[in-house]
Amino acid sequence: MEVGGVLTYEGSKCLRQRLILSTLSGKPVRIRNIRAKADDPGLKDYEVSFIRLLDCLNNGSSIEVSQTGTALLYRPGILTGGRLEHSCPLSRGIGYFLEPLFMLAPFCKTPISITLTGITNNELDPTVDMICASLVPVLRRFVGSDDGPSVKCVRRGMSPGGGGRVVFTCPVRRSLTAFQWMDSGQIKRIRGVAYTSRVTPTVANRMLDAAKGMFLKFLTDVYFTVDNAKAVSPGFGLCAVAESNKGTIVCAEAMSHTPGQEGGVAGAAASTPEEIGEKAASRLLEEIWRGGCVDAIAQPLLLTFMALAPTDVSKAVLGPLTPYTMHFLRHLRDFFHVTFKIDEHKEERIAEDDSSLPERRTGAAKLVLTCIGVGYSNIGKGQI
CATH class of the missing domain: 3.30.110 (Translation Initiation Factor IF3)
Known part of the structure; x- marks a missing residue:
């Protein structure tokens, strides 16, 4: 209103x-x-x-x-940008503050370089690992250059103690370009990281063994790295990333409960490393099943760039929209008067000898979102 x-x-x-x-x-x-x-x-x-x-x-x-x-x-x-430092409260993770910066940073007057301190990994917000895997490739698709964008996790900080440190850098752009992203491709490899803090190092191996046991049923190119950090608080988790032959990247993560809470690391009902590894693998498989050219946490970022693109048709295929994305579409209409046309994506029919067989669908029902951009221009960039 x-x-x-x-x-x-x-x-x-x-x-x-x-x-x-x-x-x-x-x-x-x-x-x-x-x-x-x-x-x-x-x-x-x-x-x-x-x-x-x-x-x-x-x-x-x-x-x-x-x-x-x-x-x-x-x-x-x-928006001015420049070099900044911000201390994030321990009630939320760094991802709560870093995620919106991906929408704002390309339209600053000067390239942004911001250092955020706080919690890098918690169960409530997108972790830094997920943001690096999911949002950075989408942003690079629009503002990609030799000088960024990039997210560097200098020091990991688990909930609730924090102590993490993340540096985000991004160049600026005068305007965006219209695009059409219609083919998500097929998954060709899975990568990821198993991280621990103040627990025995064998926990990481137990997590990745459980996750790999599920992934190896579907493909062989599976590889995980191990990060044994020394953060303020104990904890462990696993972030899994799937990449397709068309450059689509989806990710998912699972981690142990916060110490002191019911089912936390210090509690009797703490999740075992095997459960964490299997949970992360199941969540990634669900994201792959959902389909689309981006995963769930990257949907708002992609729609923002589609709305701000030049006055031409932009089109993308997405999986089922999350409630957060649905609210975001309404707010884009309120602030920019941009309305998206949403159609069901019709996949190419797989050839069959018997034409009477029903059409086979891979994964969840996908959507085609189409809009005409507003031709957004970076005012600050023009004043340099």
């Missing part, structure tokens, strides 16, 4: 989406009744930290928060 030239929303849901698209579009946004009826009303510490991060990226932005923290008015400025 737009009131007086300001888009107005209710509640805390999709707060990051609204602030990101407000920053890109230049349209102010007002959010009211943020957990107004909760026992702890208002913005959470990680949401306040994200707002401060946006303020550091912007020049000329204006942020007004009510005394109770239940109302927010955000007027964006011009």
Whole structure:
């Protein structure tokens, strides 16, 4: 709903989406009744930290928060970029803050180089390993060059102690190009990393043996590396990545519970390394079954670049849309007036001797999303 030239929303849901698209579009946004009826009303510490991060990226932005923290008015400025450092609260992972930067970084005035400290791996947010595997290739497809983009995990930090350190760098672009991404290809190899912190090193071997045992039933090119880190908190996990012959990359991850919680590493019901390895493998197989040219966490990033592309037709094949992506499509319509046409993807019929046999479908039902971009231009880039 737009009131007086300001888009107005209710509640805390999709707060990051609204602030990101407000920053890109230049349209102010007002959010009211943020957990107004909760026992702890208002913005959470990680949401306040994200707002401060946006303020550091912007020049000329204006942020007004009510005394109770239940109302927010955000007027964006011009994205400047540059060298920044940001300390992320331990209530959320670095992925909560790093994921939105992939949408904003290409449209800054100067190339961005930001150092984030906090938790690199937790169960709530996309981990740094997943972001490196899934989002970096999508971003490189649009702004790829010799100088980035890149995500470097300098030090791993497990939940709840943190202590991780990640450096994200990205060049800037004046504008994007329209594209059509219709063929996801066939999976040709699986890679991944089994990481541990303050547990016996044999845990990593037990995880990757369990995961490889499931993958080797389908293909032989399977390889995992081991990362035995010395983070503040104990924990372990496995990130698995599948790559197709057309450059499509999908990933999935599973990790141990946070110490102190029910079923945590320090508890009696802690997940065994074998269970973690099998869970990560099952999640990756599910992502492969879902199909599409990108995996679930990369859907919003791809749709953003499609909407901001020149005034030409962009088209991509995706698997079933996640609830987060559905909300993102609605917000793209609100901020940029971009509407996507969604059709069912009809796969090529596999030749059969008997034409009466039903058509065979590989994986879940896929969708073709088509839109005409708004011709977005990086204003700050033009002022250099």
